[in-house]
Structure formats: C-alpha cells, structure tokens
Amino acid sequence: VVYAIFMLLVLLTLAAAWRGYALELPLFLITAAWVLVHLVLDMTTPLSLSF
Amino acid sequence: MNRLYLAAATLNVWVLVLVLVAAFTVQLVLWELPCPLCVMQRVALMLVALGPLHILLRAQGRGVLASRDAAVGNGIAILAALLGVIASGRQMLLHILPGDAGFGAPVLGLHLYTWCLIAFGCQIAAGAVMLLAAAWIDDKPVAWRPTRVTALAFAAIVAGNLLSVIAEAGLNWDLPSDPVRYLLFG
Numbered sequence: 088v089v090y091a092i093f094m095l096l097v098l099l100t101l102a103a104a105w106r107g108y109a110l111e112l113p114l115f116l117i118t119a120a121w122v123l124v125h126l127v128l129d130m131t132t133p134l135s136l137s138f
Numbered sequence: 139m140n141r142l143y144l145a146a147a148t149l150n151v152w153v154l155v156l157v158l159v160a161a162f163t164v165q166l167v168l169w170e171l172p173c174p175l176c177v178m179q180r181v182a183l184m185l186v187a188l189g190p191l192h193i194l195l196r197a198q199g200r201g202v203l204a205s206r207d208a209a210v211g212n213g214i215a216i217l218a219a220l221l222g223v224i225a226s227g228r229q230m231l232l233h234i235l236p237g238d239a240g241f242g243a244p245v246l247g248l249h250l251y252t253w254c255l256i257a258f259g260c261q262i263a264a265g266a267v268m269l270l271a272a273a274w275i276d277d278k279p280v281a282w283r284p285t286r287v288t289a290l291a292f293a294a295i296v297a298g299n300l301l302s303v304i305a306e307a308g309l310n311w312d313l314p315s316d317p318v319r320y321l322l323f324g
Contacts, residue, residue, distance in 0.1 A: 088311050090177045094300040097184045101293060104188065104195045115188055115214055119221060122181060126224050129175075 089125070093118060140203045140280040143271060147190035147211070150264060151288050154187040157257060158295045161250065162302070170242050171306055171317040175229040179254045182222030184296055186261055189215025191292060194285040201279050208272040216265040222258035226251045241316075 096118040103111035161180060164170050172180065193211035197203040229251040233240040240249045248256075307313050308321030 088304075088307060088309070090174070090181065090303045090307065090313065091300055093181045094184065094296055094303065097181070097188065097296055098293060098300070100188055101191065101289065101296070104192050105289060107196070107199045111192070112210070115185070119185060119217055122178065122185070122221050123224070126178060126221070126228065130228065 093122060096121075139271075139274045140197075140276065140278060141282065143203060143208070143268075143275060144194060144197060144280065144282040144285075146268065146271075147193045148282075148284050148288050150190040150215070150261075150268075151187050151194070151292055154183050155288075155291050155295050158183055158299065162295070162298060164242075164245075164250070165302065168243065171319070173241060173315060173317060174313045175225055176241075176250065177303055177313065178225040179222055179229075179251065180299055182218055182225055182258070183254075184292075184299075185218035186215050186222065186258075187292055189213070189218065189265070191289055194282065194288065197280060197282060198285045201281070202277060203275055203280050204277075205272050205275050208275060209269065212265045212269045212272075215268075216262055219258045219261040219265065222254060222261075226254040226258060230255055 096114060100111055100114040100118065103114055158180060161172070161176075165172055189211045191211075192214055193203070193207055196207040196211075229241070230249075233249070242250055245253065303313075305320045305322045306317055310321060314321075
C-alpha cells in the first residue's frame with residue numbers, strides 16, 4: 088500500500104502542476120522526504136525492501 | 139531558444155516514460171515482479187519526470203517560459219534523481235559480492251538496477267546542463283503543443299504502475315522482498 092500512496096502523491100503533484108496550484112512543490116517535497124525516510128529505514132533497521 | 143528548451147524538457151519526460159514502459163513490459167511479459175527497491179526506483183523515475191513537466195505545464199499555463207520555472211523544474215529533477223541514485227546504488231551494492239547472480243535477468247549484460255543507476259547519473263548531468271541553458275531563456279511568449287499529450291502519457295504510466303503495485307502488494311503495507319505472485323489475487 089505504501090508504494091501505491093507514493094504513486095498517488097505523484098499523480099496529485101502532477102494534477103497540482105497542471106492546475107498551477109501552489110500545492111505542487113509542498114506535495115513534491117513531502118513525497119521526496121517520505122521516499123528518503125523509507126530508503127534510510129531500509130538501510131538502518133530490519134525493514135527489508137531489498138533482495 | 140525557448141522552443142528548444144521546451145523540446146528538451148519534453149524529450150526528457152518521454153525518455154523517462156519509455157524507461158517506465160520498458161520496466162513494466164519486463165514485469166508483464168517476462169513475469170518478473172518488481173521487488174520493493176525496484177518499485178522505489180520506479181517512484182524515483184516518476185518524481186524525476188515531475189521536474190521537466192513543471193517547466194512544460196508552467197510554460198503552457200502562463201504562455202511564457204520563465205527562468206524561475208526552469209530552475210524549480212530542474213531542481214525537482216535533480217533532487218529526485220539523487221533519491222534514485224540511493225535506491226539503485228543500494229540494490230547494486232547488495233549484489234556486488236562475487237558469486238551473487240543479482241536480482242532478475244540482465245538486459246544487455248547489466249541488471250535493471252544498474253541501468254537505473256546510469257540513468258539517474260545521466261539525469262543529474264542533464265539537469266545541470268538544463269540549468270546552464272536557462273541563461274539563454276528570454277521572456278517572449280511561446281506556444282508548445284506537445285505538453286498535454288506528454289503529461290497524459292506520464293499520468294497513464296503512473297496509473298498503470300499504481301494498479302500493478304496494488305495487485306502485487308494486496309492489502310499489505312509493504313511488499314515481500316522477493317515477490318513471486320500478485321497477492322491481491324491470492
């Protein structure tokens with residue numbers, strides 16, 4: 088589900104950019120920060136994203 | 139120069155869409171389900187595409203290509219490409235030991251995550267070149283017709299991946315590290 092949320096956020100960011108809403112940049116930054124946290128957790132905790 | 143700049147941004151988005159289509163094709167045709175890190179690399183590719191799309195959509199909305207929009211768009215692309223470098227570099231390092239066959243079938247001798255790392259490196263270089271080229275942008279009105287179809291193609295491939303990852307993960311928060319079936323279908 089978490090990956091679907093990432094992709095949904097990408098679609099929402101695209102929609103905001105299309106409409107010229109100021110929400111576009113905050114949405115991008117939130118998604119990017121969450122992706123970064125998810126990757127860092129994979130490297131520092133038993134969470135296993137990888138094979 | 140403005141039209142050339144928008145053409146480069148359009149080409150950038152289409153290259154990213156084609157990479158995502160290629161990964162999707164490998165998944166559907168060769169039945170190679172993406173692992174969590176592979177999906178993270180796809181998400182990073184999508185985030186990268188939001189950069190040049192920002193430039194295209196702002197130019198379409200305002201009728202003018204502004205240096206500010208070019209700077210923001212390339213900043214988005216470079217930041218997202220750095221996330222992609224982390225994800226693909228991490229996966230490459232996991233399989234670097236001698237005797238490790240790697241994850242998935244190689245394409246032209248390299249695994250998809252290695253190709254991804256190369257692609258993200260090229261994207262960072264392209265973003266830097268686009269930032270430099272912003273010095274030649276002027277304030278003349280510009281019309282660029284391919285923006286709409288480019289954004290729609292991108293939205294379609296993201297939506298396809300969204301449905302695919304829901305099918306793959308089912309109702310689970312995360313994916314198994316080595317997925318072999320679509321969990322939504324049992």
